Structure formats: C-alpha cells, structure tokens
Amino acid sequence: MSHADTQATINHYLAHCGADASQGREQPEYLGLGLRKRHQLLQGNPALAAEWAQQYAHWSVHADSHYRCLTSTREAEAPWYRLGVKDTVDVAGMPTRLGLRSYRHYPQRSAEALTFLDPRIALTCKVATTELNIAFGAGCRNPHFPTIDPSGSSTGSAVSVAAGLCDISLGTDVLGSVRWPASHCGMVGLRMTQKAESLAGVFPLSPRMDALGWVTRSADDLDLLFPLLGLEPLLGEQQPLKDRYRVGLLEHALDPALTSPAMLQMLAQARGAFTDLGMAPAEVAMPDLWACRGDAWQLCARxxxxxxxxxxxxxxxxxxxxxQSALKVGEGVSDSDYQRIQQRMDRVRGGIDAWFEQAQVDVVVFPMDPNRPFDRRNPQPGDSTIPSPAEPGYDQKISFTPLASFSGLPAITVPICLSADGQAPLAIQIMGRRDSEQQLLDIAKRVQATVGLLQTRRLQV
Structure with a gap:
C-alpha cells in the first residue's frame, strides 16, 4: 500500500470512528439549570425525565469523548439525577480498576456508602482516577477552565460533574483528592468526617485519613441531593444548624510569604461575604495542627x-x-517517624474539640491553596504527587488541605471568584467540627448566594 493510501485510510477511519456528529454536540439546555429548579420541573411533569434522558444520550457520547472522565457506564431509564463513582470505590456489577491500565476486579457488593440511595438517583458510571490514588494525571480535560489541570485522584468525579455527565459524583479525599479537582473545575467538593466504618468497599490509601467526598456544581445542588444519598447510618449525630455561625479565619494562611496576592485577595472577598452575612470572621491560630501539615503527607507516603x-x-x-516516585518518598519515612506521626495525630484529634471550644468558632476558613490552580501549559512541578521535605518550596507544596485530613475533620471547598485573567477559579475551604457536614452545606449555600456562582459557558464539543 502506498503512503498516500495509508493516509487516506487513516483519515477515513478517523472521520467515521466517532458518534454521529450531526446532533448532541452542544450541552442540553436543561443541564444548565440548578438541581432545585430541575426538581420542581420534574415534580410538575415527570415525563420530562425521559425527554431529558434522550438529550443526555446524544450529549454524553460527545462529552466523554472530549473530556475523558468515564471509565464504564450502565443504562438507566429516565433517572432524575445521575451519580458517578470514583473507580476506587466498589460498585456491584461494574469493574473496579483503581486507575491501573491492566487490572480490574468485579466486586460482589457495592461500597457501604452506596447502600441506601434514593431510587431517583441512578448510579450510571464509574469515573476516572489516578493510578492507586497517587500518580499524576488521569487524562481528563477541565470543561470550563481548559488551561487548568483538574488533577487530584478524584479528578473524574469533578470533571464528570463540570461536564454535565453526572449531577453528583462520589470520590475519596485523603489529602485533598476531592477538594482539589472540585475547586480546579469551579465545582463544590465536600470531604466528609473521617470514619473507618464509612469506607467498606473503598480502596484504602491511608486508612487514618481516607474519607468519602462528594462533588456537585453548587452547594445548593449538594444540599438538595444530600438527603437522597441514604447516608444517615454513616453520618452520626450532626452539629446543629444555626442562624449565625462563629467563623474563624486561619491566620497562618494570611502570611504573604506563603500565600500569593491573588489568593489573599480572593480570601478578602470571601471575608467580606461572611461579614455581609453577619458572620464576620475572627482570626484564629491552630499552631499544633498547622505544624502537622507535612506529617500528613509523610503518613500517607509511608x-x-x-x-x-x-x-x-x-x-x-x-x-x-x-x-513509583511517591512510593519512594514513603520508603524514606522511618519506622520511628511513622510511629511519632501517628502518636501526634492521636494527640491532635483528642484535643480538636477543646480547640474549637476555646477559640469560640464553629468553622475555620482558609484558601484552597497558597497559589492559583496549576496551569497545565507549564511543566508539572516536581516528580511526585507526595512532596518530600528536602524539596524546594516544601512549605507551599504541602499546602492547606492536610489540616482537615490530619485532624479527621470535614471540609468543603467553595469557588469565590475568577483569577484576574479569568482563566482560573479561586476557592476557599471551610473546615468544621466532626459531624458538621450539614453545617458546612448550610454555610456554603449562604456564601454562594452572596458571591454568586462562577459564570460558565454552555459547553460545546
């Protein structure tokens, strides 16, 4: 076969290998509605579910071809809401691949967290993750911020929601694995209170820090769906809702030598939103927990x-x-350091309730990261997702996410504004006491009602 014939054959294949390009390349209009509005429309006209399902079928084949966030799918007849599940969480009847190219197992039962889903929520897909939760990249594209790396091991959870392929997605958060990709896609990500009993059927990375996490487009979306997830057996007795919460602003994160001007300006905007809500933040210090940020990474690596x-x-x-690079970092953590870190964790967790009482706050607010989200057009910094203490810029690399991880507390990330160039979402974290998920949702809803949702375009692929 001649060279010209080869090229013609390849081009012919490429022209015909995808879905029908004549329809479905624009995101259906209904996916732009908030879930509460969609819920009202479905209640008034349940037949809309079938109509929307048909529109979704045309969109999904194009969207996943472009954003590459689904690893397996299954049919659902006219669901009200679609749930995606990270591919390190077991779902009966669907393969679990753990982000590996040449591995899968087929679980006999689904993870405990998926046991009591409301019938209106259909589990329709598994979503992409990084290799064993600790590698770089899963190949996903960021739908609304294409220059921003959506990485974090729960990257598929965030991208699938941002692309409209899921209404809610379940991930896991060890050191920020839900919060990072959610914030980098302009979504809301909730890390739940760390509880071993909630993790049956979930691949363990660092058992004392592993936690479930959820991604939705907005806090109001998550608030609507949260009662439908059937999590009551796992939640425990929740902290009470309040008219006004006592908000602490983490003073360590205000250091301009650590936190970039862009993130400090974003934090000032968030501070103004809390003040407008009648919950003006008071600056607080958490020296014992702050000193453990690096320990959290070392514990995970080991x-x-x-x-x-x-x-x-x-x-x-x-x-x-x-x-392999991440595992190499863990190999370098000595047995004595490993034991010391776990003992330190016990002391921090044993005293965290007393700290909240003494500080007289319900939640603590700080930036998602010291810097704006990583721009994928620039070379990836470092050679491991787990930083080593010997690396330059270590204090920035260990970031702020380990605060919730090491203490076992829940935290929610909320986008506040766009970067000055409009290319990156900038977000805060709100960390609460144990079993304060409902409080965090309540606060996040109020903040988003004040600052507004980030303006995003209707997707076309």
Whole structure:
C-alpha cells in the first residue's frame, strides 16, 4: 500500500470512528439549570425525565469523548439525577480498576456508602482516577477552565460533574483528592468526617485519613441531593444548624510569604461575604495542627509504601513513574517517624474539640491553596504527587488541605471568584467540627448566594 493510501485510510477511519456528529454536540439546555429548579420541573411533569434522558444520550457520547472522565457506564431509564463513582470505590456489577491500565476486579457488593440511595438517583458510571490514588494525571480535560489541570485522584468525579455527565459524583479525599479537582473545575467538593466504618468497599490509601467526598456544581445542588444519598447510618449525630455561625479565619494562611496576592485577595472577598452575612470572621491560630501539615503527607507516603508489596503481588503490572516516585518518598519515612506521626495525630484529634471550644468558632476558613490552580501549559512541578521535605518550596507544596485530613475533620471547598485573567477559579475551604457536614452545606449555600456562582459557558464539543 502506498503512503498516500495509508493516509487516506487513516483519515477515513478517523472521520467515521466517532458518534454521529450531526446532533448532541452542544450541552442540553436543561443541564444548565440548578438541581432545585430541575426538581420542581420534574415534580410538575415527570415525563420530562425521559425527554431529558434522550438529550443526555446524544450529549454524553460527545462529552466523554472530549473530556475523558468515564471509565464504564450502565443504562438507566429516565433517572432524575445521575451519580458517578470514583473507580476506587466498589460498585456491584461494574469493574473496579483503581486507575491501573491492566487490572480490574468485579466486586460482589457495592461500597457501604452506596447502600441506601434514593431510587431517583441512578448510579450510571464509574469515573476516572489516578493510578492507586497517587500518580499524576488521569487524562481528563477541565470543561470550563481548559488551561487548568483538574488533577487530584478524584479528578473524574469533578470533571464528570463540570461536564454535565453526572449531577453528583462520589470520590475519596485523603489529602485533598476531592477538594482539589472540585475547586480546579469551579465545582463544590465536600470531604466528609473521617470514619473507618464509612469506607467498606473503598480502596484504602491511608486508612487514618481516607474519607468519602462528594462533588456537585453548587452547594445548593449538594444540599438538595444530600438527603437522597441514604447516608444517615454513616453520618452520626450532626452539629446543629444555626442562624449565625462563629467563623474563624486561619491566620497562618494570611502570611504573604506563603500565600500569593491573588489568593489573599480572593480570601478578602470571601471575608467580606461572611461579614455581609453577619458572620464576620475572627482570626484564629491552630499552631499544633498547622505544624502537622507535612506529617500528613509523610503518613500517607509511608502507608502507601507499606501496602505496596501486597499491591504488587495482586496487580502484577508496571506502575507509572509518578506512582513509583511517591512510593519512594514513603520508603524514606522511618519506622520511628511513622510511629511519632501517628502518636501526634492521636494527640491532635483528642484535643480538636477543646480547640474549637476555646477559640469560640464553629468553622475555620482558609484558601484552597497558597497559589492559583496549576496551569497545565507549564511543566508539572516536581516528580511526585507526595512532596518530600528536602524539596524546594516544601512549605507551599504541602499546602492547606492536610489540616482537615490530619485532624479527621470535614471540609468543603467553595469557588469565590475568577483569577484576574479569568482563566482560573479561586476557592476557599471551610473546615468544621466532626459531624458538621450539614453545617458546612448550610454555610456554603449562604456564601454562594452572596458571591454568586462562577459564570460558565454552555459547553460545546
């Protein structure tokens, strides 16, 4: 076959290998509605669900081809809401791949967190994750902020919601794995209180910090769906809702040597929103917990390295270079340091309630990161997702997300504004006491009602 014939054959295949391009390339209009409005319309006219399902079917094949966030799907007849599940969480009848190219298992039962879903929520897909939760990248594209890296191991959870392929997605958050991709896609991400009993059927990375996490487009969307997730057996007795919450602003994050001007300006805007809500923040310090940010990364690295021998026997596949780099960091954590970190965690968690009482706050607010989200047009910094203490800029790399992780507390990330160039979403985290998920949703809803949702375009692919 001549060179010209080869090119013609390839071009012919590429022209015909995708879905019908004549329809469905623009996001259906109904996906632009908030879930509360969609709920009202469905209550008044349940037949809309079938009409919308048909529109979704045309959109989804184009959207996933472009944004690359789904790993497997299953049919659902006219669901009211679509749920995606991170591919490290077991779903009966669907393969769990753990982000590995040459591994899968087929669980006999779904994870505990998926046991009591309301019938109106259809579990329709598994979503992409990074290799074993610790590698770079899962190949997803950021729908609304294409220059921003949506990485974090729950990247598929955030991208699938941002693309309108899911209304809500379940991920896991160890050191920010839900909060980072959610914030980088302009979404809301909730890390739940760390509880071992909630993690049955979830691949363990660092068992003392692993936590469930949820992504939705807005806090109001998550607030609407939260009662339908059937989480009551896992939630525990929730902190009470209040007319006004006592808000602390983390003073450590106000250091201009650590936090960039753009993030400090965003934080000032958030501070103004809380003040407008009658909840003016008071600056608070958390010196004991702040000093443990690096310990959280070291604990995760050591846990991953200790488990790696069992992984390799089971998976029998070559790991990505960034996975190996992360494990190398864990290998360097000594047994004595590992024991010291766990003892330190016990002390921090044992005293965290007393700290909230003494500080007289219900929640603590701080930026999502010291800097704006990473721009994928620039080279990826570092050679591991887990920073080593010897690396330059370590204090910035360990970031702010470990505060909730090390203390086992819930935290929600809320987008506040866009960067000066309009290319990146900038977000805060709100960290609450144990079992304060309902409080965090309440506060996040009020903040978003004050600052508004980020302006995003209707997607076309």
């Amino acid at each position: 846990d991953a390295w200790l488990a790696s021998a069992a992984w390799m026997r089971r998976f029998d596949c070559e790991l990505h270079w960034s996975t």
